[in-house]
Amino acid sequence: MPDNKAVVYQGPGKVSVEETPYPEFEVKDGPGVNPANVGRKVQHGVIVKTIATNICGSDQHMVRGRTTAPVGLTLGHEITGEVVETGRDVEFIKVGDLVSVPFNIACGRCRNCKEGKTDVCENVNPDRAGSAYGYVDMGGWVGGQAKYVLVPYADWNLLKFPDRDQAMEKILDLAMLSDIFPTGFHGCVSAKVGPGSTVYIAGAGPVGLAAACSAFLLGAAVVIVGDLNKERLAQARSFGCETVDVSAGDPKDQIEQILGVPEVDCAVDAVGFEARGHGREAQQERPATVLNTLMDVARAGGALGIPGLYVTGDPGAADEAARHGSLSIRIGLGWSKSHSFVTGQCPVMRYHRRLMMAILHDRVQIAKAVNATPIPLEDAPRGYAEFDHGAARKYVLDPHGMLAAA
Template sequence: MGGNRIVVYKEPGRVEVEDHDMPKLEVPADVAQAKGMSREAPHAVILKNVSTNICGSDQHMVRGRTTAPPGQTLGHEITGEIIEKGDDVQFLDVGDIVTVPFNIACGRCRNCREGATGICVNVNPARAGSAYGYVDMGGWEGGQADYVMVPFADFNLMKFPDRDQALAKIRDLTMLSDIFPTGYHGAVSAGVTTGMTVYVAGAGPVGLAAAYSAHLLGAAVVIVGDLNKERLEQARSFGCETVDIGQSATLEEQIDQILRTNEVDCAVDAVGFEATGHGGGEEKPAQVLNDIMSITRAGGSLGIPGLYVTGDPGAADPDAKEGTLKVRLGLGWAKSHSFVTGQCPVLRYNRKLMMAILHDKAHIADAVNATVIPLEDAPRGYQEFDRGAARKYVLDPHGMIPAA
């Protein structure tokens, strides 16, 4: 049948755009069987994707650093127009433009009812928490595509109030599916508020979103650390201080040059498990976690939106291959640090951040250097992103994103 182009992981370092069947109003067979759920999904909608983004989390799979099999469909950052809906979708209509949280949530389980939509227990047979187009996340088809199915639509989807306004601001609004709420969650989890000093490890899109969010929350100084000079320049473009962890000066020494103290009030890890040691070189997956404990004051908090996995076939040692890292927990205990990890519960934040965008209080697309490319250019986007481009690649499957 065909009719739905979708980005697919083929082997480490290679993705392709393939023609797949159009999505149906059905949940994956494994989810339905394991959870005693009907395969038919009258609670679902089909979206024509307006925009769908490439994420650093996708890159972990494409590098071969997860257990993702060849053929894994990709994409969990989705904004789209409803073109079909099930009989049980009551509060959304065909033609609505909506943002899709990357977390798939049923809206019915205890965790969803308590606002922890990143760890819904009904949408993934393997573990709590699910997402579109991601390994071990329930088998839901990816959203880097022309069309995608979204279940439990009334609960998961947020409609934009005005279609024309949404399309005009789509470069910013497309970030609501993941990186803006995720970065904001990292900053909130770290306790950022007025007058605080903040260190953000990593100047990729999530790190930049966390740094931008720290400014929104009133931080006095936001310091971003990375090895990539182009990405550090992007952080400086919206008022961040930066440290180059490739320099001979230590992280503490560089922070002291900025603050006249080698400690910050709080910190955010936006790197995750593919971290390297100071100065680059060999991989040290616990490096960032240990760094942020070292430089955060006693009593401070650590937000950890960076991805850590339970299966990493490319890890340097057997422990790290199953997510066991050499974290200096004793140091964190001695300093009474608070840690917050895991998927961001996007629904907790996306309406507030939408309002900030619509009323010109937030310009997240500029902060992360949003760069629009056609869906068929996704392989190029992955290659350039993997080489460290200081860009957030936004795929435009149907040519609906207005020219900048």
Template sequence: MYQRPGEVTVEDLDFPKLELAEQNGRKLEHGVILKVLATNICGSDQHMVRGRTTAPAGLTLGHEITGEVIETGRDVEFIKKGDLVSVPFNIACGRCRNCKERHTGVCENVNRDRPGAAYGYVDMGGWHGGQARYAVVPYADFNLLKFPADRDTVMAKLEDLAMLSDIFPTGYHGAYTAGVTTGSTVYVAGAGPVGLACATACHVLGAAVVIVGDMNEGRLGQAREFGCETIDLSRHDDVAEQIEQILGVGEVDAAVDCVGFEARGHGPKGSAGEQPATVLNTLMDITRAAGGLGIPGLYVTGDPGAEDENAKVGQLGLRIGLGWAKSLYFVTGQCPVMSYNRQLMMSILYDKVQIARNVNAAVIPLDQAPEGYAEFDKGAARKYILDPHGVVAAAA
């Protein structure tokens, strides 16, 4: 649970019920209760823990959930007790216009304040998070992805399958919407778990060259482990020049922002301070005319920890004139996980990709979550999987 900036604790809560306490106990007959098998720490969680959002104290964290169904509501027809499932981090009703058009990241019925909801996240509907031993999932028939393989196969690949709830689809979404395809040259900004997942997705999509930029040498080393070129942004402020040394030209076909609103300036002089528009402006500079920018990196409308008044409300100094002049296109917002998770699940089950290896997954018990948050905040080149019941460690 998030308590205050810099502090995460592990607390005992009551066993969950299929009801909405904030709505006078309204029953969730369309929901299920999961035994959580794996639940990951995400960079988006870290934004809250750093105090960079308006998250309330006592918020149960966690939107990356993989589990086993142990109880079903009266109206659940197709998901059964004992099913092993992945939970998209988007909460979606399956009934509204956006859901029917597969824009599940902006469902109109699961958040009273604005379209879109997620588990355990600030301003995203007030739903309990899944960094817990048990979790509730509403609209289960629509939301849940059931693993079709036998239990032994699922357990053997549980670390990989745990990435389907968010970072693998999110990284894929960034690459796909930027137009990455066979033979593409791509620049991925950020070598955190989402950036590494995006780089993996670029390879899956057939990119010829994937270049990853970051200031963390450990994370850049992880990108090189699976065939990426890298740029150390703590040493170089001219990204186009570095790309030209790799490709012979100073531009790429497509670029993806996997950093978001806590971006820092590039180069020895700039890397110490936040410059939230740096990544977006750099991508506009180094992407070829008529190219695409995928922006799965998180940007917020409220950032109390920002260094200037504009950034506190998500207002950044973008060189939009440059983007317009080059006829670039931009795709932003939450990844609609359901658009990609089944296909990516199949690529995992049939050994076409090893996403857990590429993001350097590290399994830790739930009671070590505070330590995991602290290490991640220091820049650990790992993707932490919390293991509430010891299932992931046992399978490994």
């Protein structure tokens, strides 16, 4: 049996790479595992040898100590790999297949899955609808920042790449399919981005950059990205975005300088609950700032896509209400402007295959847009630290050296 290593949360600000058990076709007890899931048989699953597994901003929220994630939790929900074992009940996925793993874990059988709402599957997390690998309060499925990982309901969840050689040539782009590319795309679809749209995207981290790339793919005329990190704003400009430095003041004024009017057709929140203020408050946490700004700059009758993460429990929040997920948003403003809002996890499978085809047929260069940067699994602590300090990169862990070889 091969050895296994994984990235493990060791408390606020600290991760380490540890020896961990090789996966079995059964959910074992461990940090963060829901007791009702312990002993669950997973003969519908496969073992994946991880080719690429990415560090996500959602992981960073946990590592900063901004969630109730337990020490010892194996991290990682953005997984691309090769199938090396199949469970007894797997019919269509075969050993040797190269696959993308949606970060949502879904059974394919419940009402929500049958309606395409794989982000809120009812059968994989005993506490609430919706699940993910290596994430707090998501059922306890072991994370994929590891050499090997168990993937349940494989015939339903996995997206097989049609040609191995072609996939390995584009593997960095394809590694973005497990989360940030569909998530950014979902934010834009939710905001009703289309041909000729003007779009404001709050946040120039990897999801914000993926959303900007998606907006162009959907035909947007002007894509404006707002952030206070100058290196990340430069990355946004590198593929044609206009930018707004929110530390310089109200985005609305800067949007007017770009467009001639202080509003956009569509707005996307790619920041979430650790949002900072604008202008003189740019170094202070103001968790409702982005949502209120989007309502301010989106035109009447416009739409807001909100793929940025918001939580029900934030022990590090600046005030008591925010610790329980309550924010002072200007819902009256959104109501008066007849805005529509779409929140929640991206249902990855809704977009998965189409975005794969866009990559394989050279319609998009998502890895270049987000500055995907491969590093060895052992360098994960460095990747987390640099990402936390604002590096304009999407760190991709390479557990077996296959990215370097490619």
